[in-house]
Amino acid sequence: MYQKVYESKATAPAPINLKPEVLIIGGGIVGITVARELAREGVQVVIAEKGETLGGGVRDLHFFYDRPAAVQKWLGDLIEVVEGAGNITVLKGAKLKRLDGQLGRFQALIRTSEGRERTLSPSAVVVATGCITRPAEAMSDGGRCIGSSEMEKLLAESRDLPVAWKGQPVKTVTFILDRTDDDIKIHTVNAIKLAVILQEKGCQVAVVARDLKVSASGMELLYRQARGKGVLFFKYDEPPVLSHSGDGISVEIPDMTVLRKEERETVSLLSDLVVIGETFAADPETQELCRVMKLRTGAGGALMEDNPQFLRVMSNRRGIFLAGACRFPQIIAESLSEAHAVVQEVKALLHGGVYTPVNPVAEVDPPKCAVCYTCVRLCPHAAIGVERYGDRNVYSAPAEKNGDTLWQAARVDPAACFGCGICVAECPARAITLYQ
Amino acid sequence: MTDENNHPVLIIGGGISGIVCALELYRLGVPVTLIEKEASLGGLAARFCCKASEACNKCFACVVDKKLKEISEQSQISQLTGAEITGVAGDQGSYKVSLAKAGKVSELEAAAIVVAAGIDPYEASGKGEYGYGVIKNVVTARDLEEMLRFQGKIYRPSDGKLPQNIAFIQCVGSRDESIGNLYCSQVCCAYALRLIRAIRHKYPEVNATFLYMDIQPAGASFHDFLNACREDKGIRFIRSLPSRVYHSPVTEDLRVRLADTERGEVVEEPFDMVVLSVGMVLKKEAKPLANLLGLGLNEEGFLASPAPGNGIFVTGACAGPKDIDRSITHAKSTAALVHNYLNGR
Amino acid sequence: MSTFEPKIVAFCCEQSGLPAAEMAKTLKLKIPDNLELVPVPCSGRIETLYLLKALESGADGVVVFACYEENCRYLQGNVRLKGRVGYAKQIMAKIGLEQERLEIFHVATNSGVKFSEFLMQKADQLRLLGPNLGKIA
């Protein structure tokens, strides 16, 4: 009997109709890119943005590292397209309060900041909620130690003028990297990008880092360019020591280019400004969103662990996709690549207008179900619920729905079932069968 | 079989990017022809090994085998192996591509062409100071991958014995002005550390020394993975790229000249085996192909993205270094763009 | 004892174990003679009862080829399996069956060599251990 993994069934699960309607949660760069692309395909798109403006974290950026265009102009044009598109609805101050149903019959309840509620029935949901940035733990008084996005703003505002901070000219700037406990390349990319601009404006810039994370297209060249322009780079094993010194900050770091430890001199970088990259962290609201959407969270409360089988953009539930910084903070080009991959997934899902389960599907035999909730708790795809069946008689219940009686049994939604068989193996009543 | 002359999309290159792009376009109902120069699909990544230790280390090599199986079961996608592009005529939306297969020349029409030409591992003998190709026990990480994949073990090429003490030299062929490769290959830190962890899991007695310039991150779980590596007593991190590898022709042992930052001196340290973490260069055959298609190279020497609108797309690592994970994402996104293009958007 | 060829039932996850088995076949690697492969969609499909039933109905050893942790296509399958194998081992201890007769082995799609090596080692181990005395022939 141990060989019997599947049962065969004459009738295949009914195909599920999919309307071309998609809900996108989050109106950052990933959300609006997905919206624009899907809208071009004739899909009705609703963007639920929790804030009052579109653009998300990219609103803090002003310069691309790899091209001369201005980020805000580019973003503004994109937002204009999205807000002007006939088949895109943008809900602002919007939060997802409930998500019921499964692929093809999702029911989303969204509450906007004015307290209005909207019910949507999208065929697919894209989560692009991004992440939050927190000022890095810097010097306690906050003076002369600024975040990377503040430096971007400063540079964007000063344009042709020399750089000034609080009315005082800025002559020397030091970027300190790797003070936050993560391994992402955004900080290096931003620091070198800004260092080049600052140096061009006549500042003396130093970048102090443990590792220069140049694993992005064109970054090594930019790094070279920065060195060519006179930006100083220092690497450390032990974090540099910061102290106030007159009107500036002194960043002290041993000269690691000298091999012998005892011969290393301490380099003191007197800086008008010290720039420390912000910390990127999972949005605390992600937890609540995951509860509502029955999604899994991975390390640090970000969406979804780094499982190779999910090819970046899939979630544990069919019809729900993830992209961008809600999973892992990345540089714009990489986030956009994910956004287009999500577009591809949604297009492929909606292609043909129906979803036909191809994998094996689990099915509960209602009379045998003891309603112990084992399967409901263990299904990794949130595909099982306890539903009311038509006949109250436990022992001869037909497996049809008719919401007005009390007797209940578990039911696997064939649209949401991935056919893994975990529920089959766990059911203490052996009431579930995997049909092929 | 559908009419082979009537496929609107031609994908050149049957590595992971080409395969994924073909599968994705097929999902959208677009007929595809996939062309591979070698006798079988899979490309470079299909020869990598699983780098799991106690748990999966997210190297994505298993996904390649999975996709390969998926496409082999997909008779609707026309797959031409052992075929080479010899000429391209026509333009925008209507290309005539000549190809040679087993000496026979045929012609295909295509509305769009996706170039997924892939990359070559850097030819390690180009860095003569490390002695690859001359010293037996200097191998590339790619050699090591194949040892693990096809033989399930690692050994010193000279005597077949298990090396006890291995040096991994990073950035071989990457970030290197002397050979003109001014880019980071983006994958080598992660694959080398994953190989080390996999080897240390199988052979806890083997020690590894990781010689590097800067550690480059790779993905969401890399931070925890790197911390685990740093805590592993059998892995020594030294921020120094060696200047030379010497060997004793008698014992076949190696000496690596490096600046030991811990001890603060330049030393010549003995190792049983040296593994060169080779970077990526654009596939040799991609350059003539680029010429045929009128594609240029970018500053890093990879294929530049063509101007939108002429129906030629570049995807995967031939557009710039990418790991398997990001190649797949890129190929997927390319499929969406190709579909847009075909629909006149 | 020399003629005893242990019967091994190998449950193979279709996401990892089965492709590994196929790779072993393609590479013409050695596998034990008396081997029964049972493909399962996910190692999470394997009931504790299946493990015992395999032993009961003639297996000298049962092996589960599952995906590495954090690489399950269905997220939790291999984790649930781990618990069940632990439970089955408790039951085996009560019956007085050797713990070596049941084992999870983690593989990936490309672990054909590991697949073969492990099974050959397992067969050797079972040969030394002798037949499963609990099986009902």
Place this chain on the structure above:
Amino acid sequence: MIKAEQKPFEEILEYLAPYNKILLSGCGACVTVCHAGGEKEGALLASALRMARQKTGKPLEILESTPARQCEPEFAQELSDTIGRVQAVLSVSCGVGVQTLARHFPATQIFPGVNTLFMGETVEHGVWEERCQACGDCILEKTAGICPIARCAKQLLNGPCGGSANGKCEIKRETDCAWQLIYDRSKSLGQLHRLTEIIPAKQWGVQSRDSGPRRIVREDLKV
């Protein structure tokens, strides 16, 4: 619901020793929900018993059946054919089910396969905890819905005792002090004043067991 766990295996083996054909009867209700005696656990036990007996050279044939609820006479009757074909029955239902079978099959040995432990709730998947001891005189209205009889180690009606420290019980440090829980919940409900009321000693005599099993009789329901 009723919570139970499987009896020690050796114990079961020992009392089944004289037989070579038995019925293993599970129950589709409480013991299924607590993974002690439903179809799955029953089959596992049966398989284990068969193998253990096979090893000793004295094979045991086991028929398996899992009625929806063993504690109802009709379900018990369903088993009569099968029971006619075996020498003994191993019932993995709660103690009630075992006795139902014993009452209906006077000539057959019925052995318990599980120890019936308590009435409890699922705290999390795989963890169950006692909540009610069926004292027959409920005082939960006075104790903010938390039963000190079931949950206080000393079954104090007016607690906590002097051993309660940092919200934990002195008998077992990892257990929450029931009276701390009662206090906290009363406070959050604004019902602290209820705790100033002394709960009188229980009238154990009202629901006494000294005259045999407690019994409920609904004259209107009788047929």
